[in-house]
Amino acid sequence: MTNHWIDIRNADCILIIGSNAAENHPISFKWVTAAMERPDNPAKLIHVDPRFSRTSSKADIFVRMRSGTDIAFMGGMINYLLKDMRLHPGNYNIEYVQQYTNVAYIVNSGIKLPGEDPAPGFFSGWADNKYAPATWKYADMASATAEAKLLTPNWEGWTNRGADDEAAWAELHDRCVLKLLWKQYRRYDEEKVSRITGVPVDNLREVYAEYAKTGARGKAGTIMYAMGATQHTYGTQNIRAYSIVQLLLANMGLAGGGINALRGTSNVQGSTDMGLLSHILPGYIKVPNDGDTDATLAGYLGRITPAPTLPPSELAADNPVNWWQHTPKYVASMLKAWWPGADPVVSYGYLPKGKASGVNYTHLGLIEAMGNGKIDGLWVWGQNPASGGPNSNGAREALGKLKWLVVSDVWMNETAEFWKRPGVDRGDIDTEVFVLPAAASFEKQGSVSNSGRWVQWRYRAVLPPGEAAPDLDIMSRLMKKIQELYEEEGGAYPDPILKLDWPYGDEVDPDLVAREINGYALETITVGARTYQAGELIDWFGDLQSNGKTSSGNWLFCNQYTTASAKDKADYPELITVVQKNAGTAAIESINKARKRNNMDTSLNEVGLYPNWSWCWPRNRRIIYNRASVDLNGAPWDADHPVLRWTGTGWDPAGDVIDGGGDPINVAADTKKNLPFIMNSEGVGKLWGYGLKDGPIPEAYEAWESPISNVMSPQQTDPAAFIGSFMNARGDAAQYPYVGTTYRCTEHWQTGIMTRNLPWLSEIVPEMYVELGEDLAGELRIRAGDRVRVSSARGSIECVAAVTRRFQGIRVDGQTIHHIGVLWHWGYSGRVRGDSGNILTPGIGDANTTIPEYKTFLCNVEKLTGKEAADV
Amino acid sequence: MMQQKRPFPYGTLILSIVALVSVPVMIIRYLYGLGAMSNLSDGRAWGLWISFDLYCGVALAAGGFTLAALVHIFNAEKYHPVVRPAILTAFLGYIIVILALLVDLGQPWYIWHIMINWNIHSPLFEVGWCVMLYTGVLALEMSPALFERLHWRIPLRFIGMIQIPLIIAGIVISTGHQNSLGSMLLLLPYTLDPLWYTPILPALFFVSAVAVGPAMVILESTLSGMAFGHAVKLDVLSGLGRIIPFFLGIYLIMKLADLAAAGQLDMIVNSYPQNVYWLAEVIVGVVLPMVLFSIPKIRNNRAGLFGTALLVIGGLIFNRFNVSLLWQEIRPGYTYFPHWMEFAVSAGVIAWAIIVFMLAIRLLPISEHRGEAEAPAGRVPEAAAS
Amino acid sequence: MSKGVLYDGNRCIGCRSCQVACKSWNRNPAEDTTNKGGYDNPPRLSATTFTTVRFREVDHNGKFHWAFAKTQCMHCLHPACEGACPVGALKRDKDTGAVVYDDGRCFGCRYCMVACPFGIPTFEWDDPLPWIRKCTFCSGRLDGGLEPACVTACPTGALQLGEREDLITEARARISASPDKYVDHVYGEKEAGGTSWLYILPVPFEEMGFPALGEEAPTENPHIAMRTLPYYAGGVVVLMAGFYWLTKRKQKLSHTGDKHGKKEGVAK
């Protein structure tokens, strides 16, 4: 989330697309409800989804869309906006778009869009099964050039604006971003979008017009999304489409705006922050590879530290900020946190490196490698790949190719018991399985980061049962054992292991870890006006050093655990901890801000920042890119919901922590006129990008398994998508005529092992079910409660049919397409059992993230009769 | 009427079987709960037992107070021969009620709670107390038969002294809870069908009980006459038959006037299908017997009397079932038809009652007690003094 | 003034946290259920389920609704169950409005179940020592200054505890703020003489299985009947005694003048 949960209440319009927030993020609806019940101007709720869910039940406008067609839908919206903004710029915050986005930037002359020949369906740069993004960049990467006509107030310089489309647009530079957007999305006219998505044109127009209202100054709209958006081969591009819309509508950085990913599992935000994904280190720092560039720390830092792109001279601001320029400080401090005794130049060598040749280390890649016998052992820690990943038959088979498997978990899940699954002979499986019982969340202490990036400390409520231990303790004992063994037996490369600073015992104090993550001054240093004693916690990441004198396990969290201020001591005496890093260093009163629980809203106009409730990264900034919430003079675009406010002499201290620091653009001195989007090297919001693997802007393709041909181009699927090969058959519409989509229900959790073991939840939703529309059920003579078989090219499951009017056939390109909804909360372990929807899903992944395409695939449904039904 | 040879006692055999079957059924109930042996549910918390054993049982025991009043208060002496059997039947009727309650109540062992925890607003509180008290009164009213048999003079004399207050108390108590059985339904304005629900339900219950009382006496006298061969004089029974239409008439007028007053007479025609039940109840159980009992030929004929009394009784049973079961809304999603074990319990307790009745008739001076029975109550002390 | 809870069908997201919280607080075990192809589960209230959420697909005002409604004891202002219970095991607490059950008094007659116009009280059918079970309004929590468990668990504020009068005002305000989103009716304000738990919904109440009830308290008629009972009893005693005296006198008279009496007898 760029914003945070409470902030949803500030929105004027809430667009939930690709999420079933009411069911999967129930608390969000506290704030959605608050927005919708605002007495003066109640917010409108729009829900876009293939099926009518509990979220839809609360929506003012529900849009039933064919699964997998978000880009077409959003492309249509961009098309609508471009048209409307040209004709009625007064209804939009054009100034924001001009000054804070790359709308006017000129793109490289080599650019070719998918609507153009040759190679329709592709952007320029496609070769050897991947894109080279050079032609997607700006014409001048060091100092951008712009279409000046677009930078005049209200686009007055665009004199032909009132003319018809062709004439009007002809006036603009062919490769300015706005024109490229127009060229791309004019193809997404309402009729065509309707043909693809199955949404009637009226319905489309209604939604586009409604959401476009948030473009006005003083209005904000938020987009809430989750897996309905991401779990596609072009999932990342779906989110890009949302970003484009939010930037055009000037909704980024504002209270009630933003792009809000409703994160998934508890603390999944924290886990990605901490580098749990295969391509990043803590703090979203790119993983080094074994290529030549990364051979040295300097080479690596050179590769991953972006160079700034200066804004065009016509822009009011002149400083892109380019926050990632600080990457070397963060990397050095991280290396110092891990190997304090080593020079970062040396300890960089201790980091594991990925293959420059592009081996895929994501979940799908690992399962493929396991299936192909390339992996001997697997440690599964708080995950259930036998049920949670796609194509479960393949995944379960792959587990059987391991020599050993360790499962650290709170329950005996399908993975730990994969060798007992129905239909296999235990004797055929040689994998040796170890199970380490872990303590559950309320049986241990530590921090959990929510979607709004709030790091909240949790305390232990009960002791873990039996031999179960907190994951941290299990990990610590494991590490100590490994160090012990290395010490005794040596090893191929012992330094990274033996030199690792591991000050933890068998029972780890999570506070100690939190401090390591925050980081210390390793010796006495002075940064600006601030002098740190050796062993003192660092105040914030701006003070981190690239010279090895500071440590920080994760720069983003540098500020969570600091020396307590006088105010902290007065306000939170119970939270003050005396920290003494080493025997020789000073004992300093410090505070773990994640423990704060002050529910006073001291923010401007009580806009809901609650700055003293827990702590959030970065630097307790509750809304990121908040500089975009004010105009060039520092006055909030939306005076009712100010995030920041320039008082004339300084920023109002009740405001949020400003992104990037500095004065308002019109006030600041030259070269200090900071742009708002500080994490982009150009400092402006990217309507046009060049960092993704499948195109600079979204283009609509069909899912890997789709009942129709791509209407937009001859290229059927996202060309850069990850396609699994292990036991991963592809079905066609002749055999599998219905679109299947998998999703969650409120009452169960993920693979279900955590909820199917709870009697009260199993009681409510006791059995695996598939939801289908009354129309399709009528055709198939299936009644509610009947037993049915659902099958895909990968496998088949048997379950109960739930017949409902919430699913309906969708008219797409002249044919009726039925969707069925498959849950995936069941498996063969636990108290209540059943088949998993993931037996059906394909082992296919997003081009950028490899997140599997769980949301769109082909399947078939049959009614089970007689004995078959009874056997289920 | 009957020959004095002794045929195989099929009746007794069946009775004994029915009585015996109920024993294990009750054991199941106490071991495994009501759910194990009844089709009662949260949707239908009261079923056959309450409708039949309580609602019908109490109403059919109305013979007791009707005749007690007739004979002892109004001194209609000619009914004297039937008064004791009537009281005995009433007594047994209440025993049936109590036995059935012991099965039906969730915690019968706490039945005494009603004595210490009072909710005087509850019609069932009243019914409970009345059943308790009236059973006691009936026992006392019955006790002379026992004392006579045992020739216990002193208690007999004591009972004789308090007989009239006892009888009046009995009348008050029993009619009181005949009323209250109706009042119990007053709590159901929203779930009892409007064709039956009316604030005057208590009065309707009372009047219909008064009407059915004599009919019950006709029935019992005829049956016991058949069984034991000592028939009650015809004119006694036809006299009873003559009273009935009077009460049925009042009942009918009340029912119609009440619907008319509520402006709901049209429901008799419109509220299908319950109107069919209502009409059946009223025509067969009220109008038809009124007509038949008014015809002297039928009234002076044992079969005619018996049959017509059956109609009255049947009509009342049907009425009590309509109000206490059939036209009370069942909760959505539920159905109810009594489990065979429910029938077994109801049949069982009746069988036990009949067995006791037969034994009592055999062993106690109930119907063959010229001397005492014919003596007006006031003369008992005299007899005792002699 | 007494407490109440307002349920707002437009705020409810059907998450059933309330259902689970209720089980948890009351330590009610799970039932063995099956999936019947719908959402309602357990299908009905029972001795171990004091509250459930109903799900209905409803067309109303040209819009398709998936509407929800939580059910539990309404905690009537004039509870039929209280009026029914012969031993006073169910009583309305005047301060909180909770209709609470005291198993120390109950003997299991189930009249409360029959009487309740909302079909709420349930019974432990499979227990040889069965009690009545129903929502308690978490009266123990109320007494301790807490909200009912279900209210606390509700993520959206669909359940709101307050003074009943205030809640009615609040409910009216919400309806008039969005007249197109609600049916114009506060269920429970008047129903069956008024209930402590109140409802506002986006679809007609009948569609959600709420019984259509009048305003009369079900306890009204029986209370009148019970109040007249002593007069009735007194009247009957006097009447019977009077009759007895009359007939006795007549009898004496006829005994003294035998001829007279015989004639009368013959005349009969």
Ligand SMILES: Nc1nc2c(c(=O)[nH]1)N[C@H]1C(S)=C(S)[C@@H](COP(=O)(O)OP(=O)(O)OC[C@H]3O[C@@H](n4cnc5c(=O)[nH]c(N)nc54)[C@H](O)[C@@H]3O)O[C@H]1N2
């Ligand atoms: N109760 C509960 N809550 C949960 C979880 C749980 O298991 N149970 N899991 C947590 C986790 S880890 C996550 S990631 C989140 C996920 O949260 P959500 O993303 O909300 O979860 P899903 O139910 O998988 O999918 C959301 C919706 O996407 C819709 N959908 C399918 N295809 C498309 C499409 O092509 N476009 C669009 N726009 N929508 C589509 C589905 O119909 C579904 O309603 O939930 C979290 N919260």
Ligand SMILES: Nc1nc2c(c(=O)[nH]1)N[C@H]1C(S)=C(S)[C@@H](COP(=O)(O)OP(=O)(O)OC[C@H]3O[C@@H](n4cnc5c(=O)[nH]c(N)nc54)[C@H](O)[C@@H]3O)O[C@H]1N2
């Ligand atoms: N078809 C389909 N499949 C999907 C999705 C979908 O939408 N559709 N969504 C995907 C998404 S978004 C996600 S996030 C994944 C989730 O997939 P998984 O993470 O595999 O699923 P979970 O059931 O959450 O498994 C978590 C495991 O962690 C254990 N656990 C819980 N707490 C602790 C703890 O404190 N310590 C330890 N050691 N273990 C613990 C649980 O018992 C459980 O076994 O599923 C993906 N799979």
Ligand code: SF4
């Ligand atoms: S599941 Fe947990 S995190 Fe999600 S809304 Fe409920 S309480 Fe909050």
Ligand code: SF4
């Ligand atoms: S709803 Fe029923 S159980 Fe609850 S108080 Fe009212 S009458 Fe009693």
Ligand code: SF4
């Ligand atoms: S079952 Fe218990 S609580 Fe209900 S009316 Fe009877 S005695 Fe009262």
Ligand code: SF4
């Ligand atoms: S008030 Fe208490 S008992 Fe009643 S439904 Fe809510 S949680 Fe359950």
Ligand code: SF4
């Ligand atoms: S907890 Fe609240 S939102 Fe959830 S189902 Fe219950 S009343 Fe509705």
Ligand SMILES: [Mo]
């Ligand atoms: Mo997730």
